[in-house]
Amino acid sequence: MASTQAGAGIGIANLPNQRHAIASKKGSALTMMIAGESGLGKTTFINTLFTTTIKAPKNHKRRFNKTTEKTVEIEIIRAELEEKQFNVKLSVIDTPGFGDYTNNRDSWMPIIDFIDDQHESYMRQDQQPKRQELSDMRVHCCLYFIRPTGHTLKPLDIEVMKRLGTRVNLIPVIAKADTMTPTDLHKFKKRILEVIAAQNIQCYTFPLESDDEASTKRNMSIMAAMPFSIIGSTEDVVTGDGRTVKGRQYSWGVAEVENEDHCDFKKLRQLLIRTHMLDLIHSTEETHYENYRHAQMETRKIGEPKVKTVTNPKWKEEEEALRKRFTEQVRLEENRFRSWEQQLIAERDRLNKDLEAEHSHIKALEAELESMQVGLSPKRK
Ligand SMILES: Nc1nc2c(ncn2[C@@H]2O[C@H](COP(=O)(O)OP(=O)(O)OP(=O)(O)O)[C@@H](O)[C@H]2O)c(=O)[nH]1
Numbered sequence: 001m002a003s004t005q006a007g008a009g010i011g012i013a014n015l016p017n018q019r020h021a022i023a024s025k026k027g028s029a030l031t032m033m034i035a036g037e038s039g040l041g042k043t044t045f046i047n048t049l050f051t052t053t054i055k056a057p058k059n060h061k062r063r064f065n066k067t068t069e070k071t072v073e074i075e076i077i078r079a080e081l082e083e084k085q086f087n088v089k090l091s092v093i094d095t096p097g098f099g100d101y102t103n104n105r106d107s108w109m110p111i112i113d114f115i116d117d118q119h120e121s122y123m124r125q126d127q128q129p130k131r132q133e134l135s136d137m138r139v140h141c142c143l144y145f146i147r148p149t150g151h152t153l154k155p156l157d158i159e160v161m162k163r164l165g166t167r168v169n170l171i172p173v174i175a176k177a178d179t180m181t182p183t184d185l186h187k188f189k190k191r192i193l194e195v196i197a198a199q200n201i202q203c204y205t206f207p208l209e210s211d212d213e214a215s216t217k218r219n220m221s222i223m224a225a226m227p228f229s230i231i232g233s234t235e236d237v238v239t240g241d242g243r244t245v246k247g248r249q250y251s252w253g254v255a256e257v258e259n260e261d262h263c264d265f266k267k268l269r270q271l272l273i274r275t276h277m278l279d280l281i282h283s284t285e286e287t288h289y290e291n292y293r294h295a296q297m298e299t300r301k302i303g304e305p306k307v308k309t310v311t312n313p314k315w316k317e318e319e320e321a322l323r324k325r326f327t328e329q330v331r332l333e334e335n336r337f338r339s340w341e342q343q344l345i346a347e348r349d350r351l352n353k354d355l356e357a358e359h360s361h362i363k364a365l366e367a368e369l370e371s372m373q374v375g376l377s378p379k380r381k
Pocket of ligand 1: 038043096176231232
């Protein structure tokens with residue numbers, strides 16, 4: 001696996017030039033999450049990103065190049081990027097696709113919970129007296145994959161994006177851009193942006209103005225590309241003019257991953273791991289984590305554990321079913337006891353009657369005995 005970034009480097013050396021020079025000697029850690037409906041190429045995208053950003057692995061720590069089977073649970077893929085003494089620990093969280101079920105809430109709720117749980121875990125560690133080695137898996141950005149329908153955002157997309165946007169730096173992405181013509185793609189992007197504005201969905205934004213003109217221009221061009229259209233592929237294919245590129249081969253030609261006329265993969269990668277990595281980390285800390293902390297502090301005392309409300313509707317349904325089963329069981333048992341009680345009462349009555357009959361019988365015998373005794377006793381004169 002060769003780096004396609006050979007000349008430009010992977011860009012980590014550019015980190016000191018970024019707006020927030022917070023990179024320490026220890027390096028930075030970037031955690032990105034990939035979410036969206038099933039089968040949109042999320043896992044393929046991760047592999048594509050890694051094959052084009054990471055040099056051949058030198059040790060077992062780097063774990064990537066996943067097979068593209070259906071993702072069924074949240075998976076974390078880690079890699080280390082290193083360039084000119086800058087070390088970036090990259091974690092990519094692949095999430096199960098949703099949208100396959102009648103009740104789709106079941107599938108996207110764990111994603112939201114995962115983001116909240118990372119904030120919670122960091123906050124709890126932060127409140128401890130000893131805070132040297134905080135483990136931090138807070139999600140710095142979430143790429144939300146949109147199906148290339150050519151129409152508009154679906155209600156499910158809107159629902160999930162709204163929730164994600166208030167928790168994390170949300171970056172909308174149009175999947176499988178090679179399945180749309182440039183004109184349709186352009187119209188689709190416009191409609192998506194209209195829905196995002198109308199529905200008040202919070203997406204990641206960054207300051208466009210920079211110290212130098214070139215950076216400002218670059219920022220504007222990246223921002224103008226949102227929502228980023230992408231093509232995912234780890235395959236090397238040969239173009240009509242003889243170049244070997246990462247792309248998807250069709251009878252009509254090649255859809256190239258890194259060709260800016262074909263999709264925005266390059267711009268997205270530039271934003272994520274070159275130009276705005278530190279801004280993503282910083283805004284997570286300053287905005288999303290602070291929002292979470294603030295909301296929790298209003299309702300809880302320091303050190304108090306979070307009351308886990310049962311937010312997952314699947315659990316709610318299970319709880320409901322369990323409650324019904326329990327009530328039914330109690331009702332059956334009560335009926336059983338009641339009929340048992342009836343039987344006991346009937347048995348008691350029967351025994352009482354028998355006892356009474358025995359009593360009467362004994363009394364009759366006693367009376368008989370008495371009269372016999374009277375008959376036998378010697379007559380007095
Ligand atoms: N045309 C086209 N197909 C793609 C692209 N990216 C991925 N695919 C194909 O789409 C299919 C699904 O890809 P995955 O990466 O498994 O999709 P996923 O979103 O991770 O799927 P889940 O794990 O089920 O959520 C595979 O057959 C890929 O080869 C793309 O950019 N264009």
